[in-house]
Amino acid sequence: MRAVRVKSFGGASVLGVDEVDEAVAGAGEVLLRVVGSSVNPVDVKTRDGVFAGTGELPATLGWDLAGVVIEPGDSGLEVGARVIAMSHQLATGRGTWADVVALPHSAIAPAPRSISLVEAGTLPLVGLTALQTLEWLAVAEGERLLITGAAGAVGGVALQIAHAKGVKVDALVSSAAHIEFARNNGAELVTTDRAELKAYDAVFDTFGAFVTDAVVDEGRYASIATQAGPVPDLSARNVRTTVNQVHESGTDLRKLVSYVDRGAVRPRIDSSYGVQDVQAAHRRFEQGGLAGKVAITL
Ligand SMILES: NC(=O)c1ccc[n+]([C@@H]2O[C@H](COP(=O)([O-])OP(=O)(O)OC[C@H]3O[C@@H](n4cnc5c(N)ncnc54)[C@H](OP(=O)(O)O)[C@@H]3O)[C@@H](O)[C@H]2O)c1
Incomplete structure (x- = not known):
């Protein structure tokens, strides 16, 4: 499977789309196929090495996830269910910019029904x-x-x-x-x-x-x-x-989803890039003057 990784710190050119071993779900985890994500300031800081020393290299980047369930484990979710999640990549090393990601059930919620998974992938963090x-x-x-x-x-x-x-x-x-x-x-x-x-x-x-x-x-x-x-x-x-420091929470994501499905929170996308163009996505993000999120699709 593909994963966006950094092997050394620096500008957008250090981002590589690598072939890596398929993710495997552990106890209490759900295996997810990623459809949408987005760039957040923390991804750029991590790539730059601002947090050097807090994790190992190579590191897979990405905090946001919208996708579908491949293996539900004991979560009670259906195979194929549309879900969203936030992965605290800095704390756990579990980056979401990969074809397949395993995350704890407690970090996952059903995706909003009223928007696409690409739009939903811009919202979790x-x-x-x-x-x-x-x-x-x-x-x-x-x-x-x-x-x-x-x-x-x-x-x-x-x-x-x-x-x-x-x-x-x-x-x-x-x-x-x-x-x-x-x-x-x-x-x-x-x-x-x-x-x-x-x-x-x-x-x-x-x-x-x-x-x-x-x-x-x-x-x-x-x-x-x-x-x-x-x-x-x-x-x-x-x-x-x-x-305040953000933390993973499926419970809080459910509250967010209810605002989205009532039309109270609307995704706002400046631009969208396929994962193979992740370097261009970072360059757009760093250019500034954004009117919304920079989405990444897998
Ligand atoms: N603690 C946590 O858990 C946590 C979680 C998420 C994010 N963050 C951090 O929170 C910050 C915001 O994240 P974000 O994703 O919302 O970033 P963002 O989209 O860049 O939002 C920052 C906003 O602040 C505005 N701004 C910057 N300087 C300003 C000034 N002097 N006067 C008025 N407005 C100003 C920016 O305007 P312009 O775009 O025009 O500059 C932009 O609209 C980042 O530093 C991020 O790393 C922390």
Whole structure:
């Protein structure tokens, strides 16, 4: 079977599509044929060697997966069932950019019925990050939430989920080009000017903006920008802070799927590449100015 691997760290040219031994499911695992996936910032950082030392080389890359069940094991899933999953590639070494992948049943959920598997393959990592961070923030209907980077991949899904929950969401975006997307997906105030941001019950910071003056005393502030370091200490104002880390969860994926099948979360694809063109997919991703995810198809 094919797998996208790195044997040394560097630019997009270190990505190889290699023939490797077919994956085999262990106890509690399900064997899956991959149909769709996508590029996330972590894949590029892993390829570059930002996390060198955390895993072995060669390494198969990829976190997102949409595909079909080949061997269900004792999961209760049917052979041929359409599923999605997120694999924490950094923690486990199980990359999803391969024809066949074995993953724990607990990381898998039935795929959305309303979209294709290629579209579904763009959602697991960003969707779980959005859901799990919103759950940490515990934003309730009627509360005021600020999302920084709200037109980005995680920010865009978080915006749609929060809007569907009845939360009042404002958005900080990088440029005027992103304003329409944020407005169309439920944001009230959309701005590029940090000075306009005030009195939020909760802040979901996707890029390390650290707009800490924008959160109310006794509010909540979650960043997902691990590379930007910790959120400044706001304990004197009784603001709870975290740098949230996404984790595998079939249960949370089911919640994401229900938002998708209600039409509340819509996949947004900038471009799509066959796995043989994975180097081009990375180059497109790194070029920036994306209007959605860079999909990878197998
Ligand atoms: N902790 C975790 O578990 C976890 C999980 C997933 C992702 N992440 C990290 O979270 C970050 C976001 O991921 P993503 O996939 O959503 O990336 P993304 O699609 O690139 O989104 C980032 C967004 O932030 C915007 N932005 C950047 N600098 C800005 C600025 N100075 N002012 C306003 N907006 C700005 C970007 O706008 P432009 O595109 O115009 O620059 C983009 O819309 C990445 O660093 C990723 O590695 C962490």
